Amino acid sequence: MTAAIAPADRLFSFVAGSAGQWRIDAMRCVAGEVLACAPMLSIIAGQTAEPPAASAWLLRGITSNERYVLREEKVALVSKQEGLGRARSSRAALIPIRKNAAWWALAHDECRAIFENQSAHIAIGMKFLPAIARRLHHCRDLGTGEPFDFLTWFEYAPGTRLRSKTWSSCCAHLRNGLTLSAKSTSASAGHCHETPTENMKGSPWNS
Amino acid sequence: MTAAIAPADRLFSFVAGSAGQWRIDAMRCVAGEVLACAPMLSIIAGQTAEPPAASAWLLRGITSNERYVLREEKVALVSKQEGLGRARSSRAALIPIRKNAAWWALAHDECRAIFENQSAHIAIGMKFLPAIARRLHHCRDLGTGEPFDFLTWFEYAPGTRLRSKTWSSCCAHLRNGLTLSAKSTSASAGHCHETPTENMKGSPWNS
Numbered sequence: 554m555t556a557a558i559a560p561a562d563r564l565f566s567f568v569a570g571s572a573g574q575w576r577i578d579a580m581r582c583v584a585g586e587v588l589a590c591a592p593m594l595s596i597i598a599g600q601t602a603e604p605p606a607a608s609a610w611l612l613r614g615i616t617s618n619e620r621y622v623l624r625e626e627k628v629a630l631v632s633k634q635e636g637l638g639r640a641r642s643s644r645a646a647l648i649p650i651r652k653n654a655a656w657w658a659l660a661h662d663e664c665r666a667i668f669e670n671q672s673a674h675i676a677i678g679m680k681f682l683p684a685i686a687r688r689l690h691h692c693r694d695l696g697t698g699e700p701f702d703f704l705t706w707f708e709y710a711p712g713t714r715l716r717s718k719t720w721s722s723c724c725a726h727l728r729n730g731l732t733l734s735a736k737s738t739s740a741s742a743g744h745c746h747e748t749p750t751e752n753m754k755g756s757p758w759n760s
Numbered sequence: 761m762t763a764a765i766a767p768a769d770r771l772f773s774f775v776a777g778s779a780g781q782w783r784i785d786a787m788r789c790v791a792g793e794v795l796a797c798a799p800m801l802s803i804i805a806g807q808t809a810e811p812p813a814a815s816a817w818l819l820r821g822i823t824s825n826e827r828y829v830l831r832e833e834k835v836a837l838v839s840k841q842e843g844l845g846r847a848r849s850s851r852a853a854l855i856p857i858r859k860n861a862a863w864w865a866l867a868h869d870e871c872r873a874i875f876e877n878q879s880a881h882i883a884i885g886m887k888f889l890p891a892i893a894r895r896l897h898h899c900r901d902l903g904t905g906e907p908f909d910f911l912t913w914f915e916y917a918p919g920t921r922l923r924s925k926t927w928s929s930c931c932a933h934l935r936n937g938l939t940l941s942a943k944s945t946s947a948s949a950g951h952c953h954e955t956p957t958e959n960m961k962g963s964p965w966n967s
Contacts, residue, residue, distance in 0.1 A: 558861075564903045600903070615903050620827065624867035654765075660831035665868075694901045696771045696807070696822050 563616040565690055566597040567647060567704060570608035575645060585651060586700060594647070596706075612649055613697060614690020614704040621668045626675050633682035642686060642708035649692075649701035657693075685709045770823040772897055773804040774854060774911060777815035782852060792858060793907060801854070803913075819856055820904060821897020821911040828875045833882050840889035849893060849915035856908035864900075892916045 569577065569591035577594050591609035604611035619627065656664070668674050678687070686708045692699035776784065776798035784801055798816035811818035826834065863871070875881050885894070893915045899906035 560900070560903050560905045563901075613903070615901050617901050618864045618866075620868060622867055623869040627867045657825045659825075660829055660834045661827060661872075662830040691901055693767070694770075694822050694824050694898055695903050696767050696820070697903075698767045 558616075560615070561599045564599055565614055565616075565688075565704075566595075567612045567614075567706075568595040568597060568605055568608045569593070569610050570595070570605065588649075612692070612701060612704055613695055613699055614692045615695060616688060617691045621665050622675065629679065630675070630682065633679065635683040635686050637686050637688055637706070637708050639686065639708065639710075641710040644709050644711055644713070646707045648703075648705045648707070650703045650705070651701045652703075684713045765823075767822070768806045771806055772821055772823075772895075772911075773802075774819045774821075774913075775802040775804060775812055775815050776800070776817050777802070777812060795856075819899070819908060819911055820902055820906055821899045822902060823895060824898045828872050829882065836886065837882070837889070840886065842890040842893050844893050844895055844913070844915050846893065846915065846917075848917040851916050851918055851920070853914045855910075855912045855914070857910045857912070858908045859910075891920045 569588070571591070571593060573593035573595035575594040575596075577590075577592055580588065580590060582588065589609040595605075622630065659667075688706045690704040690706070691702070692704060693702040776795070778798070778800060780800035780802035782801040782803075784797075784799055787795065787797060789795065796816040802812075829837065866874075895913045897911040897913070898909070899911060900909040
């Protein structure tokens with residue numbers, strides 16, 4: 554029997570401001586509303602009613618069940634992936650994404666086709682395991698009027714290399730992916746708005 | 761382009777107490793925690809911070825994108841279904857459901873197989889359209905520690921008959937379904953806990 558995780562333990566707030574565990578080295582907005590610049594980022598687990606004083610912004614998200622992954626893919630991912638908080642993972646990236654109303658009106662087979670064939674989410678993700686650890690947070694159904702639909706958090710070691718490529722060159726590759734992208738800095742925050750037809754375009758960062 | 765619906769417009773609270781638009785005629789608990797008895801039910805759209813004074817319970821849910829339905833099925837459902845609030849729909853049922861941790865750990869193909877083959881959600885649902893109008897609310901990812909994962913609300917006219925069967929006899933049929941069930945009363949509230957292996961058992965009401 555799998556143990557249930559309480560909702561409060563699945564909820565995380567990302568708070569940008571003058572203090573935090575992560576230093577923000579770069580921010581890049583591909584599309585949509587620009588997040589205010591800030592020097593530091595905190596990740597707060599559990600309920601956060603209000604942003605701490607003097608924060609630039611607060612983004613909330615909740616981890617949830619997987620919506621697209623098949624059993625075979627899940628087994629393959631779980632066998633390779635590692636968790637957040639590894640001692641060497643001193644680099645991170647936060648990718649907030651908002652999908653448009655046309656995406657949310659798609660049927661499941663249409664979403665899955667984009668996810669699998671066009672964005673190649675799982676195939677690309679597998680290449681980066683276990684070097685990159687990842688946690689996906691859902692925001693759209695929190696009911697709090699969050700500005701984004703998803704927040705994806707990536708952690709990795711400085712100088713992370715994937716086969717013959719550096720993480721930086723992988724970013725160039727990921728420019729054609731959906732969300733996976735990062736810069737080899739202490740923490741990066743970027744965001745983009747996606748549409749079903751535009752999701753092959755634009756990574757949050759240039760390589 | 762499909763218009764986006766603001767989160768606050770997708771959020772609903774079901775409040776049981778001494779006042780409300782709906783009279784509760786029957787409550788039945790199949791499994792799990794019993795909801796306190798109350799004479800009336802209110803449905804409040806939008807954010808509801810706290811339950812109104814003297815309320816017996818408050819359950820929150822948010823409408824969201826469909827998680828399992830394929831395009832072909834969606835087209836078929838949309839072509840037959842009608843909305844809530846029809847003048848003749850003076851009967852309703854509320855079915856709160858909680859799924860167990862094993863369900864939430866399933867991969868998407870496993871959920872879909874149960875949804876399609878075992879529970880026959882869409883095939884059963886189609887039989888009852890347009891007589892029964894339905895709205896599904898998600899609770900699990902609200903982050904508010906809701907006691908259920910889904911709230912399904914059904915509305916129909918008194919004496920609703922489906923082909924040669926009465927709604928009551930359909931309930932007997934639905935005893936083997938996942939969520940669809942109701943009693944021909946002004947409003948009914950029942951709830952059950954489901955598991956992947958048990959979801960063929962137990963409808964919230966006897967026929």
